[in-house]
Amino acid sequence: MTDHNTPAGDLRPEGIYPPTEEMLNEPVPLEVQERQKERLGRAWKTPEGWRYWTAVNNSEVGVWYTMTAFVFMLIAGVMALLMRLQLWVPENDLISADLFNQLFTMHGSAMMFLFAVPMFEAISILLLPAFLGARDMPFPRLSAYGYWSFLIGGIFVIGSILFSAAPKAGWFMYPPLATLELGIGSDIWLLGLSFIEVASIAAAVELIVGALKCRPPGMRVNVMPLYAWYVLVVGGMILFAFPPLIAGDFLFELERSFDWPFFDHTRGGDPMLWQHLFWIFGHPEVYIIFLPSIAIAAMIVPTVARRPILGYSWIVLSAVGTGFLSFGLWVHHMFTTGLPNISLGFFSAASEAVVIPTGIQLFAFVATLIAGRVKMTLPMLWIAGALAIFTAGGLTGVMVAVAPFDWQVHDTYFIVAHLHYTLFGGMVFPVIAGVYYFFPFIAKKMLSERLGRWSFWLIFTGFNITFLPMHLTGLLGMPRRVYTYPEGLGIDWLNQISTVGSFIVAAGFAVFAWDIVRPKKDQPQIPRNPWGSGTLEWSHEIPETKWGVRSIPHITSRYPLWDQPKLVDRMDQGRYYLPDAEEGLRETIVTSVIDARPIQVQRVTGPAYITIWAAAFTGGAFILPTFHIYTPAIVSAAFAVVCILYWLWTSTARPPEKDMKDVGLGLSLPTYAAGPQAVGWWAVWITMLGDSTAFASLVFGAFFYWTSNTAFPPPGAEHASGYLVALATAAFAVSWALTRAARGLNRAGRVGLARGALALAPILTLSGMAGFGISVLDLDPTSHVYPAMMWALMIWVVAHGALGTIMQLYCLAGSIFGKLTPRYDADLWNVTLFWHFMGITALVTGAMMGLVPRLM
């Protein structure tokens, strides 16, 4: 019996944990197994026919995501081939300068934003639950929403080249070139990619919560697969790296659309701020791409070496250490901008220091291979290629980290060679290794050994033929991003070699792509664990089932399939946790962060159209402003909000039909969680951490202008109205306090008072928004960067206030319609958490608008 006075979020697990050996040995009667399978199968059934696209299960969304990113990669690769054809001979006129600009801009942007980063998210969504023996990610609809956003945004951005409207200012969009650029290319880049960045952050939230809270019982942090460690680190990096770019995009688009001079030095702006914000994103991003790919290697190497990884803690060190140090490198992209030499020195030093953790993980792999009995399988061949190429790229990296050397080769083909060596070795090769290795898991068929070797040798040799000569081309002085070059510089033959090589690479990719898509109906069924691996994903069932794992195991070692011999049989028989779906709901187990003790049964969401609608309307809100169509864009944004509210209202944090559920092995777990126990609370926390980073970037911008510009704010400048700012800040603060009070009152059963607080709070929020808005009305944002900055801060806080208002009203409605009660109050916990961040944002904005400028 459960106590009906305890809030449902405070219920504790009951019964036995961990399971004893005798319990695990007890057989499950066959007919029970059959009934369980039947019910599980029904709960996890993939929709059929045209409803297939409403699927949200990680195994479907993951495959769409991976294939979409792969197709974008192939398109971006074709763009590279066109550029190589243009550079085949000097003074070539195959492609116009304008189209060439679009091609190199789109090649870089697409490879980074539409392939490399999404590929990490795609692969992780596809595989992480299997690594962790979970049924699905904690927020399947969020994955689906992220995917549809990515698809819409990606097609919009990459499709622009068909209309010759693509961005053409280079993938890092430096102002003033990109701010002055006519046409809509830069807007497409800014808005389309911001849209995709939002999807990336959504994926990061999903993956961090997945790795922290959805591990199987018993899988403590010291036994979780290394991949999960990398996912954690990379998810954290995304939260600190992407928001500065989003803040930069925000300022940039305000400049392009409304002529607010953030990067225009004639009106106090500074193009350097963009470079800082872009590269604070851009350099960690290199590691955001590299780490998850090398994580694939960390999964493959122990399998081919047929022994546990050597130096598990060392690899954790190197992932975490690289994650930190990679944030101290960004200025090494800006060595030639005239910053003080002593400042360059810091970044040069950090760039050399990051080699240490990066090197350690590679040495750990090599050591594992030396200590093991290596079977040179196809995945291992690609990993070996990756190590060779990445090491070469790392060596040139050490060279260009030295500022005086960089001054010589900056913006030449030497850099092009360097970055392709690191990205092919650090990302492309390990990912292809991963495709060969995990394909039997994903598609339950093997890829061809013969085609795989062909593809490897074509890509490996072609790659070196293309990019090795480019070091020399660059040293001889050929700048990057020129559409042609004069005869007689001694670089003609080098360019020809590179062009030949690029087509060999393309041939290799053609073989690889064919191997993936060719029909495999006649191929024999694969063995269950074809590589003899020790990690949990190879407990997958053949033929395929959709429920993920038949029952969620109790894990006590790093390589459970090697060390726990009865594990797979017991999983299959449904001897472990959650072997059934009595209520016909999709469920997975949530465990504690460090020691993975089971704490809750999480009901996860199923197929839905609403995610597609939500993504489509969100797309409208981002895409329409590109064409300066603002009213429909606002309508579209409103529809997106309605869709998301509908989705949250109907399927998240609803009071369950019973408070506790028997999950098997004598353990009962709560079916509802609120506050820090709930995955939703963690998701809000992580999202708002990212949001705060973006806000901090804006604040950094204001201080940046103060350091770089002797007149910020300009002498005699008009300030935002001090009284209004103070009143608005106070209104937000009271609204914040009311929200927090509503949570306590509601829990204490004083529902009427809680509703009163939740009704009053939005009124205060709206007045606060009005106060901030009116306070800057006398300032002309086009006149100088100072008033523009005040307006930008105002927009930021008002937009967040609007969200905060909606959330307060959502809780009020929840309380009135019985979704939110004193016992079931997860929504109010999450909204209060949002408001903690909102309150701090409002206080800081108040200080930045009312106080700081008067002191500067």
Place this chain on the structure above:
Amino acid sequence: MSSNDHDRQPHPREDEHEFGEERESLWRIAFAPTIWAFHFAISYAAVSVYCFRYEQMYSMGTLRAGLIVMTLAMLAAIAWIGWRAFQRWDVRGTGEFSNPAGSAEDRHQFLGHAGFLLAIVSFIGVAFDTLPIVILGTCR
């Protein structure tokens, strides 16, 4: 699998309890790199503000001395964190380097090991990032 703590009943507010138990070590693994991050950010910000706004007015001597003192304090802090983590790892007591097993003891020592290694890397990182301050005496 036979460690004592397994017999403990599930605890209400499991996460908070765990953070209570392991708060130090969870923070400690990220603590040394965080010191590196602060060292980096403070050095860079201080030097930038000086070079852009105050270079004409004051010489750099005081700033350099101040930053070097800060560095020494931070290096000492990292060394102390590393030493504490080394004790948690307890390799001399157990002879166990990699802690692959599934007990709470193993997890405890593993976090010590990871924290120890991160302290070493952070120490090197801080030392590297101080070199420009030691070697270069001016902004240019």
